[in-house]
Amino acid sequence: MLELAAQQGVSVAGKGLEGSPLAIRGLTVSYGQKPAVFSVDMTVQSGAMTAIIGPNGAGKSTLLKAALGIVTPLSGQVSVFGEPLEKQRARIAYVPQRASVDWDFPTRVIDVVLMGLSRELGLLGRVRARHMACAMDCLHRVGMRDFADRQIGQLSGGQQQRVFLARALAQDADLYLLDEPFAGVDAATEKAIIAVLKSLKEAGKTVVVVHHDLATVTDYFDHVFLINTRKVAEGTVAEAFTAETLQSAYGGRLATAQIDQISRALG
Amino acid sequence: MLWDALTLQLGYNATLVAIGATLLGVSAGVTGTFLFLRKRALVSDAISHATLPGVCLGFMVLVAFGGDGRNLIGLLAGSAVSAWIGLLCMNWLTRHTRLAEDAAIGAVLSVFFGFGIVLLTVIQTMGVGRQAGLEGFLLGSTAGMLWADALIIAIGGAATLLLVMIIRRPMTMVAFDPEYAAARGLPVHRIDLAMMGLVMAVTVVGLKIVGLILIVALLIIPPVTARFWSERSDRVVLLAGLAGGLAGYLGAALSASAPNLPTGPIIVLVSFGFFALSMFLAPVRGVLAAVLRHMRFQRRVHIRQGLLALAQGQKIYEPLTLRLLRRAGLARADGVATETGKARAAKALRDEKRWEIVRADQTHEATAALYDGLRDIETVLTRDQIAEIDRLIGGPQEVPA
Numbered sequence: 001m002l003e004l005a006a007q008q009g010v011s012v013a014g015k016g017l018e019g020s021p022l023a024i025r026g027l028t029v030s031y032g033q034k035p036a037v038f039s040v041d042m043t044v045q046s047g048a049m050t051a052i053i054g055p056n057g058a059g060k061s062t063l064l065k066a067a068l069g070i071v072t073p074l075s076g077q078v079s080v081f082g083e084p085l086e087k088q089r090a091r092i093a094y095v096p097q098r099a100s101v102d103w104d105f106p107t108r109v110i111d112v113v114l115m116g117l118s119r120e121l122g123l124l125g126r127v128r129a130r131h132m133a134c135a136m137d138c139l140h141r142v143g144m145r146d147f148a149d150r151q152i153g154q155l156s157g158g159q160q161q162r163v164f165l166a167r168a169l170a171q172d173a174d175l176y177l178l179d180e181p182f183a184g185v186d187a188a189t190e191k192a193i194i195a196v197l198k199s200l201k202e203a204g205k206t207v208v209v210v211h212h213d214l215a216t217v218t219d220y221f222d223h224v225f226l227i228n229t230r231k232v233a234e235g236t237v238a239e240a241f242t243a244e245t246l247q248s249a250y251g252g253r254l255a256t257a258q259i260d261q262i263s264r265a266l267g
Numbered sequence: 268m269l270w271d272a273l274t275l276q277l278g279y280n281a282t283l284v285a286i287g288a289t290l291l292g293v294s295a296g297v298t299g300t301f302l303f304l305r306k307r308a309l310v311s312d313a314i315s316h317a318t319l320p321g322v323c324l325g326f327m328v329l330v331a332f333g334g335d336g337r338n339l340i341g342l343l344a345g346s347a348v349s350a351w352i353g354l355l356c357m358n359w360l361t362r363h364t365r366l367a368e369d370a371a372i373g374a375v376l377s378v379f380f381g382f383g384i385v386l387l388t389v390i391q392t393m394g395v396g397r398q399a400g401l402e403g404f405l406l407g408s409t410a411g412m413l414w415a416d417a418l419i420i421a422i423g424g425a426a427t428l429l430l431v432m433i434i435r436r437p438m439t440m441v442a443f444d445p446e447y448a449a450a451r452g453l454p455v456h457r458i459d460l461a462m463m464g465l466v467m468a469v470t471v472v473g474l475k476i477v478g479l480i481l482i483v484a485l486l487i488i489p490p491v492t493a494r495f496w497s498e499r500s501d502r503v504v505l506l507a508g509l510a511g512g513l514a515g516y517l518g519a520a521l522s523a524s525a526p527n528l529p530t531g532p533i534i535v536l537v538s539f540g541f542f543a544l545s546m547f548l549a550p551v552r553g554v555l556a557a558v559l560r561h562m563r564f565q566r567r568v569h570i571r572q573g574l575l576a577l578a579q580g581q582k583i584y585e586p587l588t589l590r591l592l593r594r595a596g597l598a599r600a601d602g603v604a605t606e607t608g609k610a611r612a613a614k615a616l617r618d619e620k621r622w623e624i625v626r627a628d629q630t631h632e633a634t635a636a637l638y639d640g641l642r643d644i645e646t647v648l649t650r651d652q653i654a655e656i657d658r659l660i661g662g663p664q665e666v667p668a
Contacts, residue, residue, distance in 0.1 A: 068450045086452065094450035101444045105304070106500045115440055118451065123433055146633030151498040156636065167447075177450075188629050 019082050021046050021175040021206040022067060027076030029059070029066045036062040040076075040231045044175075044208055049201050050223040051211040053241075055250050058228045060210045061097065061179050068094055068177065080175065090119060093173035095164045097180050103153050109163050110148040113138055116170025138169040141199075143192050158189030165193060176200060178209045182216075194220055217241055272520035281523035283417040284409045288476050288515035288534055294424040295469045295482070296489030296511025298431050300504045301462050303490035304442040310357065310463060311486045313372040315470045315479045317353025318346035319383025322404050322474070323390055337400055339416050343423075343471050346404075346479075350467045353379050358460070407478035407531030409519075416475055423472035427465055428508075438462055439500055476515075477531035484535040485511055492542045495549035514538035566591055567641045571615060573597070577604045578612035618644045621656045 022044040029037040037059035044050055052060045065071045067078050069085055080088035093116070113135040114127060121127065139145045142162035147155065155163065161181055168176060176197070182190050197207050197220075211217065217224060217237065224241045226232035226249040233245035275282045302308050325345020330336045353375050360371035387401060400408065431438075440448045441458050449455045466486060473482045493506035518534030547555050573588040574597065583589050583602050592598035597608035604612055621644050625631045634647050644653060 065446070069452075070446050070449045089452040092450070094447060096444065096446045096450070100446055102306070105443050106494060106498050106503050107439075107443060108499060111499070112443075115443075115447070118436060118440060121436070123436060143629070143632065147636075153498075154636070159636070188632070 019046065020044055020079075021081055022177075022208065023079045023082075024063075024067060025077045025079075027063070027066055027078070028074045029062050029071055030074050035074075035229060037066065037073075037227070038229050040227065042225055042231065042234065044206060045223050046206055047201065047204050048223045049197060049207045049209070049221045050225055051209050051217055051221040052225045052227060053211055053214065053217065053249070054227040054232070058249070060227060063227060064094075064177050064179055064208070064210055068092065090171075091174040093168035093171040093176050095168045095176070095178040095181055097183070098157060098160050098164065103155070103160060105152065107152055108148070109139065109144065109150055109152055109155070110135055112152060112163050113166045113170050116167040119171075135166075135170055138166040139163075141169060141196055142166045156186070158185035161185050162189055162192060165196060169196070174205055176205060176207045178207070180210050180212060182211065182213060214246070269520065269524040272524040273517075277520075277523050280410075280412060281519070283412050283414065284476070284523065284530060285516055285519040287409075287412070287417045287420040288519035288530065289512045290421050290424040290515070291469070291473045291476055292485060292489070292511035292513070292515025292534070292538075293508045294428045294431075294511075295473060295485035296493070296507035296509070297428060297504055298462075298465050298469045299486030299511075300490040300493065300500075300507040301431070301435070301438045301442060302466055302486065303494070304439065304500060304503075305459070305462065306442075307368070307463075308487045308490075309369065309372050310354075311466050311470065312483045313357055313376040313379075314350050314354055314463065314467050315482045316376045316383075317379035318350045318470060318474060318479050319380055319404070320386055321345040321347065321349030322401060323383055323386035324349065326390060326401060327386075339413075339419055339475065342404070343419070343474065346474060347467065347471045349379065349383075350470060351464070354460075354463050354467060358463075403478070404474050405478050405480055406529065407474070407476050407481065409476055409522075409530040412475065420472050420475065423468060427468045427472065431465055434458065434461060435501075435504070443500075476519075477534055481531050481535050484538060485514070488535070488538045488542050489514065492538075492545045495545040495552045498551075510538070510541050514541060564641075570595060570597070571641050574608070574612040574615040575619065577608055578616040617657075617660075620660050621653065624656050624659055 020043050022042070024040060024042040027037055027040045027042075028035055036057075040059075040063060042063070052063065054060050062071060066073045066076075067085075069078075078085050081091060110132075114121070114131065116138070117131050117134065121131065136145060136148060139148055142165050144159060144162050144166060147159065147163075152160065152163065165178075165181065168178075178197075181193055185193075197209070200207055209221070211221070218241065222237060223235065224237055225234045226240060226245050228249045228251075232249040233240040233242075271277050272281060272285075275285055299308070299311065302311060322342050322345055325342045326336045328345070329338055329341045334341065357368075357371045357375045360366050360374065361368045364371075366374070390401060400411070437448070437453055437458050438461075440451075440453060441455050441462075445455050448458075469486065470479070470482050473485065477485060489507040489511035490503065492510045493503045496506055497503050514537045515534055518537040519530055521537065522528040522530040522533040545553065547553055550556055569585065569588040569591050572585075573583055573592045576583050576588075577592075577598065583592070583598075589598065589600075589602060592608065593600060596605060597611055598604050622638055622640075625644070625648070626635045626638055628635075631648075637647055648656075
């Protein structure tokens with residue numbers, strides 16, 4: 001019965017998962033012979049902020065990219081709001097790693113944000129006043145309004161990251177997927193980004209962040225997903241972000257002192 | 268003679284060539300820009316070399332079926348087919364083997380070109396007699412260009428240009444951020460193929476005028492020329508079209524103005540001339556501007572350091588600093604500040620404090636990003652903002668803003 005359902009492309013997710021913003025089943029991705037992500041199940045809670053955590057090379061970014069169809073998985077299914085990815089793609093906004101693009105590209109900050117409106121603009125549509133207003137508003141939300149006309153190469157790392165976030169905001173999506181948005185950014189940027197993400201959550205949007213700073217997990221997020229090629233733990237911060245799960249995700253790579261510190265912080 | 272050529276008064280053939288070359292230059296410049304922005308400029312080299320076997324096979328087929336071996340449409344169709352096969356080979360190599368793109372380009376380029384040369388030799392020994400002119404596709408030959416040939420080039424160039432304009436947004440998005448484009452559901456791979464297909468179309472169209480070896484120059488040089496002049500991709504596209512069109516027109520006119528000047532190579536040289544001028548003279552990204560900027564910056568650093576030293580009563584040892592201060596009338600030869608020097612020094616010291624506050628304050632972030640240790644604060648803040656900052660600093664307020 002299940003096989004039949006799978007053959008017909010029907011979601012085989014369990015009860016209550018149909019509406020999940022992002023549900024992944026049995027996902028395996030491999031570059032060459034070594035799997036980067038192996039048989040991972042993930043169910044993202046609607047309207048929550050989820051951190052994807054794990055050591056370097058644990059497949060965090062790959063998981064996100066596979067969920068978006070940027071890399072092709074060997075096996076597994078991805079459903080978005082209970083439907084196949086392609087049907088719901090317009091409801092997802094993705095913020096890639098800052099280092100993934102060339103910042104000497106000849107373009108201005110405002111042009112990058114306007115890329116978020118590419119669906120509305122279409123192939124030949126003119127950029128109208130309302131598009132400009134929307135893009136400027138998104139820049140305003142990340143505190144970058146005054147930078148609209150600057151060339152992107154003049155920005156600091158943190159400012160680049162906020163421009164990427166503004167581009168995602170312009171899409172007005174329901175599910176936001178961010179890949180290491182806090183990597184190598186200044187404290188002001190981190191504050192600005194987290195404020196925007198929290199406001200998204202308050203507006204009922206779902207936010208998933210690949211995160212590397214264990215110290216801020218409890219402050220920023222309400223759900224965590226621990227991965228080290230395989231899924232280690234998944235749930236609310238209280239359930240899944242514990243000394244045991246961290247030990248099992250990071251193995252010997254996390255100093256005992258760090259784990260103690262986190263345990264104490266968790267009470 | 269040159270004036271006659273520039274005003275298209277050198278006869279029928281020269282006029283046809285000039286119009287054809289201009290259109291080709293525009294479409295090559297515009298199309299090449301997207302390839303350049305995608306950092307795949309060298310792909311055009313493989314595509315162009317892969318046209319040769321097609322030209323030769325096209326000729327053979329035409330002759331075998333009793334047609335005219337010099338029929339341009341037939342030859343161009345043949346070249347398009349083999350260039351497309353070359354393109355697919357290159358794509359397959361990069362996607363499905365561990366070869367990097369540069370290696371795939373090298374492999375495709377040399378193999379297809381080698382095969383083409385073999386076919387060319389075979390044709391020459393076939394003794395068909397009408398083969399004269401196939402070598403012209405290597406470096407272009409415009410001597411016997413017909414009205415129909417010019418029309419093919421014009422229509423092909425215009426059609427390519429139109430298609431480029433239609434898919435310019437997705438191509439720009441893929442060039443800037445392919446992962447984001449993929450996440451938005453853009454078919455990145457197909458857009459890349461379309462882009463390279465358009466490059467192939469320009470190449471095929473340009474075979475008659477500049478030939479397959481030099482067409483690369485028209486695809487790459489105008490975009491890099493244009494890049495010196497603008498920081499916006501849409502303007503780079505337009506400027507590249509302009510530079511390409513102008514190079515085509517001037518090159519064709521120049522080569523027509525004297526006997527035995529080859530059109531294609533002259534166009535390429537003119538194009539290079541624009542590039543060289545831009546590289547040296549462009550206002551922001553140009554070499555000269557960069558050198559001047561560096562020297563001006565160095566002078567300002569020295570004067571600023573000197574003023575701060577004067578304000579704090581420190582002795583100045585650096586001879587360049589002293590010389591610059593003296594020349595600006597800010598200090599005497601013995602290193603003592605003049606009256607103007609004292610005032611400027613006091614202001615410099617206060618500006619340092621003001622900047623300190625601006626840079627610590629998140630609300631001034633856009634202003635703080637302009638900080639280079641030298642900029643006069645009144646050029647970026649209003650009088651009221653400065654007064655506000657001065658209140659925060661406190662102390663005596665007599666220092667002029």
